[in-house]
Amino acid sequence: MRTRLVVWGNNAKEEKVLLAVSLNADENKVDIWSIPEKEITEEFYNLMMSQWREGLELKFPNDTEHRVTELTMADSILPDDLKVERSDVIQRAQMEWHFVILSTKLYKNFKNELEDLSDKIKRLEIYDQPLWDELKELWTNVQQHIFDKNLFRDHSDSLREKSNALFDELKKLRKSLSAEINQKSKEIADTLFKKIEEVNQKIQSGALLKPLFDQLIAIQKEMKEHSLNKSDKENLLSKLNEAFKIIREKREHRESNRDQAGNSGSDHIFRRYEGLLTAIKKMEQSIDFEKKNIDFENRRIATTSGQLEAQIRVAKIKMIEERIRSKEEKLKELLQTREKLEALTQKIKKREEKFKQKQEIHKKVELEKEKVKAKINEEIHSVQEQIPEELQEKLSKAAEEIKSAKKVARKKPAAKNIPDQHLAVDEVNPTEQEVVAAAEENTVAENQETELSQTPDHQDEVHPEKEQGMEDAKQENE
Numbered sequence: 026m027r028t029r030l031v032v033w034g035n036n037a038k039e040e041k042v043l044l045a046v047s048l049n050a051d052e053n054k055v056d057i058w059s060i061p062e063k064e065i066t067e068e069f070y071n072l073m074m075s076q077w078r079e080g081l082e083l084k085f086p087n088d089t090e091h092r093v094t095e096l097t098m099a100d101s102i103l104p105d106d107l108k109v110e111r112s113d114v115i116q117r118a119q120m121e122w123h124f125v126i127l128s129t130k131l132y133k134n135f136k137n138e139l140e141d142l143s144d145k146i147k148r149l150e151i152y153d154q155p156l157w158d159e160l161k162e163l164w165t166n167v168q169q170h171i172f173d174k175n176l177f178r179d180h181s182d183s184l185r186e187k188s189n190a191l192f193d194e195l196k197k198l199r200k201s202l203s204a205e206i207n208q209k210s211k212e213i214a215d216t217l218f219k220k221i222e223e224v225n226q227k228i229q230s231g232a233l234l235k236p237l238f239d240q241l242i243a244i245q246k247e248m249k250e251h252s253l254n255k256s257d258k259e260n261l262l263s264k265l266n267e268a269f270k271i272i273r274e275k276r277e278h279r280e281s282n283r284d285q286a287g288n289s290g291s292d293h294i295f296r297r298y299e300g301l302l303t304a305i306k307k308m309e310q311s312i313d314f315e316k317k318n319i320d321f322e323n324r325r326i327a328t329t330s331g332q333l334e335a336q337i338r339v340a341k342i343k344m345i346e347e348r349i350r351s352k353e354e355k356l357k358e359l360l361q362t363r364e365k366l367e368a369l370t371q372k373i374k375k376r377e378e379k380f381k382q383k384q385e386i387h388k389k390v391e392l393e394k395e396k397v398k399a400k401i402n403e404e405i406h407s408v409q410e411q412i413p414e415e416l417q418e419k420l421s422k423a424a425e426e427i428k429s430a431k432k433v434a435r436k437k438p439a440a441k442n443i444p445d446q447h448l449a450v451d452e453v454n455p456t457e458q459e460v461v462a463a464a465e466e467n468t469v470a471e472n473q474e475t476e477l478s479q480t481p482d483h484q485d486e487v488h489p490e491k492e493q494g495m496e497d498a499k500q501e502n503e
Contacts, residue, residue: 037106048122050129055102059090132180152198214257298366308356
């Protein structure tokens with residue numbers, strides 16, 4: 026956009042003149058030089074068109090008349106006594122130069138603000154975040170006007186160069202401050218890492234979980250109280266989450282073992298599940314509330330008139346969105362925990378049902394055992410009732426003889442050089458079955474003797490071998 030014009034015109038005397046018109050944007054003035062035609066040469070005219078019109082200075086002839094007028098939207102930039110051949114050029118220049126005046130004022134305002142910030146930055150000893158935010162906000166406003174083409178290129182380049190220099194100064198201060206902050210953050214993080222490691226060692230050694238859980242909560246609070254860089258904070262959170270996870274797994278394992286031992290932890294799990302459902306409901310309500318805040322800020326942005334206010338509301342929306350993202354991550358963890366608890370409650374219910382079924386089966390087995398025992402006792406009593414009394418007395422007498430023989434055998438001293446024909450000690454102590462068999466043989470022998478004595482016709486037919494066997498049987502019974 027040109028700020029100098031060269032046009033032919035006429036003065037009040039109707040003399041042809043060359044008009045040189047220049048805008049003084051700083052003072053909102055217009056300089057007009059009226060050069061008579063007779064003073065203009067071909068060379069001078071060419072210099073006016075190629076050099077002066079582009080911004081270079083030339084020496085005007087002595088008869089040149091110089092005037093200064095005020096630039097306004099209503100009045101023409103030329104006096105009434107000067108007439109030009111192309112009035113449209115003057116009219117267009119008047120409109121454009123008015124925009125130039127406004128753009129120059131805007132540039133000056135930005136320039137003054139940058140100079141004020143420059144003075145503040147030069148006095149800084151340490152990095153100041155609010156000053157950085159102020160400079161960033163100013164440059165954002167400048168960029169918007171550059172995008173809207175409200176500033177000329179040379180003005181925008183000047184503002185960009187000045188802003189970059191100020192940003193560089195603040196970056197140097199921030200770098201030195203960041204190094205100091207990172208050092209402090211590392212020292213604090215190392216201390217907290219040691220505390221977490223001590224808790225992990227106690228967990229592995231089998232210490233009580235509740236005090237260790239409280240220690241992790243205290244470490245988490247301590248971490249929030251300190252200023253830590255992003256890397257240290259993420260690493261600490263990762264270690265804390267791992268420790269919390271180990272404690273949760275050990276608790277669940279312990280509760281599972283307790284259930285298997287017969288002490289059901291279902292009440293504790295159910296209470297925890299109910300508390301978790303309450304927490305999930307509150308978190309969902311909180312997220313809905315934050316979303317309503319975003320809708321409110323968007324409506325206010327649509328109706329706001331100030332650019333600065335709109336930028337502030339945009340920043341608030343970003344803050345709210347970040348809070349929503351964080352809460353949604355926590356809600357995701359709660360939902361995952363709910364799934365685990367639901368699966369755990371289902372296992373507990375199935376385990377309790379199996380335990381009840383086992384108890385019922387055990388009761389049935391015990392009842393069957395009692396019935397079998399009772400039946401066996403009844404059969405034993407019935408068998409004992411059917412045995413003759415004489416046989417029972419003989420069995421009892423035989424048992425008593427065996428007991429007395431055992432006592433005598435224990436009292437006798439050990440014999441030396443026992444002959445082969447003598448019986449061993451174990452052969453002297455017959456078992457109860459042998460006693461019963463001997464008693465039965467004795468009974469049979471007695472019956473046979475009775476029969477023989479009652480049959481005289483066969484007395485002569487008794488063989489000596491039989492008599493000898495009967496005598497041997499008697500000796501054995503005695």
